[in-house]
Amino acid sequence: MSGSFNMAGQPIDVLLVEDDPGDELMTREAFEFNKVGNTLHVVRDGEQALDFLYQRGEHTDAIRPDLILLDLNLPKYDGRQVLEKIKNDPDLSDIPVVILTTSAAEEDILRSYKLHANAYVTKPVDLDQFIAAIRQIDDFFVQVVRLPRSNSKLR
Numbered sequence: 001m002s003g004s005f006n007m008a009g010q011p012i013d014v015l016l017v018e019d020d021p022g023d024e025l026m027t028r029e030a031f032e033f034n035k036v037g038n039t040l041h042v043v044r045d046g047e048q049a050l051d052f053l054y055q056r057g058e059h060t061d062a063i064r065p066d067l068i069l070l071d072l073n074l075p076k077y078d079g080r081q082v083l084e085k086i087k088n089d090p091d092l093s094d095i096p097v098v099i100l101t102t103s104a105a106e107e108d109i110l111r112s113y114k115l116h117a118n119a120y121v122t123k124p125v126d127l128d129q130f131i132a133a134i135r136q137i138d139d140f141f142v143q144v145v146r147l148p149r150s151n152s153k154l155r
Helices: 021-033 046-053 079-087 106-114 127-144
Strands: 013-017 039-043 067-070 097-101 119-122
Touching: 013 046, 021 039, 021 127, 039 046, 046 079, 067 079, 067 127, 079 097, 079 106, 097 106, 097 127, 106 119, 119 127
Parallel strands: 013 039, 013 067, 067 097, 097 119
Antiparallel strands: none
C-alpha cells in the first residue's frame, strides 16, 4: 500500500479511542507497516473522545476526524455510550465508526450495529493479523468507499 488518501488526495484524520497502550502501539505499528499516510489521533477514554469530538477542554483545537476506531471497553464512558452519542448527533453522525475491540460476544456485535456502527472488527491477538486487519479497514474506508469531506454540510 502506498499511503491512504481521501478523494481529494489528502491523508485522512483517524481518531483512535483506545485505553490499552499495547493496542495503541500495535495500531501505530500497523499504520506504519502499511505505510498508511493518515494522521492518527489518540484518546484514552470515552470522556476524552467526546471532548475531542466537541472540541472541549484540552482538545479545543481538535480537528473533526474522517474515521473513528472505537474500543468498546473504555473508562469513564464506554464505547457503546460514545457510539450512541456520536450517532445521535446530527453534526457527528456521518463520521464512520469502526468498533475495534477484543470482544467477540454476539450481544456486543448486535448492540453496536443497533447503535449504527459502520463496522465491527474483533482485534486479532497476533501482530501480523492485526496489521492485516488495519490494512483492510484502511483499504475499505479510504480506498473503496466515499467519505463525506469533513467540512461538507447539507443545507
